Amino acid sequence: MNPDAHHLWRAPPWALAALLATLGMLGPFSIDTYIPAFSGIAASLSATPVQMQQTLSAYLFGFAFMSLFHGALSDSVGRRPVVLWGLAAFTLASVGCALSQSIGQLVFFRTVQGLTTGAGIVVSRAVVRDMFAPAQAQKVMSQITIYFGVAPAVAPMMGGLLFEHLGWHSVFWFLTGVGIVLWLANYHLLPETLHPSHRQPLHVNNLLQGYWKLGRDPRFLLLALASGIPFNGMFLYVLAAPVFLGDHLALAPTQFFWFFVLTIAGIMGGALVSGRMAGRLAPKKQIRYGFLIMLGVAVINLAANLLFTAHVAWAMLPIAVFAFGWAMMVPVVTLLVLDLHPERRGMASSLQAFIGSTANGLVAGAVTPLVMHSTVSMALASLLMLLIGVIAWVGLHRRWPEIGRVIEHPV
Secondary structure, eight states, X not given: OOTTHHHHOOSOHHHHHHHHHHHHHHHHHHHHTTGGGHHHHHXXXXXXXXXXXXXXXXXXXXXXXXXXXXXXXXXHHXXXXXXXXXXXXXHHHHHHHHTOOSHHHHHHHHHHHHHHHHHHHHHHHHHHHHHSOHHHHHHHHHHHHHHHTHHHHHHHHHHHHHHHHHOTHHHHHHHHHHHHXXXXXXXXXXXXXXXXXXXXXXXXXXXXXXXXXXHTOHHHHHHHHHHHTTTHHHHHHHHTHHHIIIIISOOOGGGTHHHHHHHHHHHHHHHHHHHHXXXXXXXXXXXXXXXXXXXXXXXXXXXXXXXXXXXXXXXXXXXXXXXXXXXXXXXXXXXXXXHHSGGGHHHHHHHHHHXXXXXXXXXXXXXXXXXXXXXXXXXXXXXXXXHHHHHHHHHHHHHOTTTTOSSOOOO
């Protein structure tokens, strides 16, 4: 924690949480806003469904790759420069997407968007731990998740309206405007939270030593798997939304937002519970409850899809409950990751994001196209990805039972 934190931000903690949440919102906006425009983009650019899926996977792999460096750079040059340069580059990439005349150009600029979006998302986690002691950090992280939850609910609705009335290009002009607003807000409001005494030397050997130290730590890897892989149990449905909602549930593009509203209500509810539990319940118990909720509803979802034809009356509810369980445990797991190696919090955030985003990219590019035409296959894939996280957490719990046992973590 920065010893001068109380001088850097004098407004209420929730205000900083709101500012940092806007950085996290950029990711959902970059994905969910243009999903309702898939059909229009495909028709305009003569793109196949597989090529359209590549615009998602290219973004996610770009995000995963550059996530390796955003946090590490912020450990050396500071949090603020990395955020501002990332937002500027994202804005230019959004202009490129809006002006794309072929599917190849769109895939390229979507890749650039992915390379730059993570700057704010990754660095914001380190900022929280720079500024707040453990129990307060969990509350702020939960508040960020609540604010962050608004974006995926609003984004597809905005995208559907823009596409319907102004065409698909307007979606990316909208993202350009979002990038400009976020750059201005963070330029004027975001303080530099990395204390000068905590900065790491910016040279290759130091970076490689840091990556090696984290990468060979099984505690870090298991925690990263426990937080990153289960997310795909619900993200799979977001990626497959055009087929899941449009074909299986017979919803119009302008009705997609109902799915996102339910899912994000689950995320916001889980994050709210997580914040309430901060300082009251041992982290490992909170994580266990989150996994139990996700496991129970994933099994029910698979059974329901095996027994019945998916219907809009019930098919979206299990994903919302799954999201609740995930949001209840992920702020705690994230803080445990950041506190394993306090001197490398930015790098730890980077590697955690890299593992999660690589999984997201694989799900977008390989898993989703294979399973999205069957609701049974989707439910099974969701359960299997959750089980990876469950196995990782159980393995960590058995080998290092002291992790997450106490409420407070080291500063």
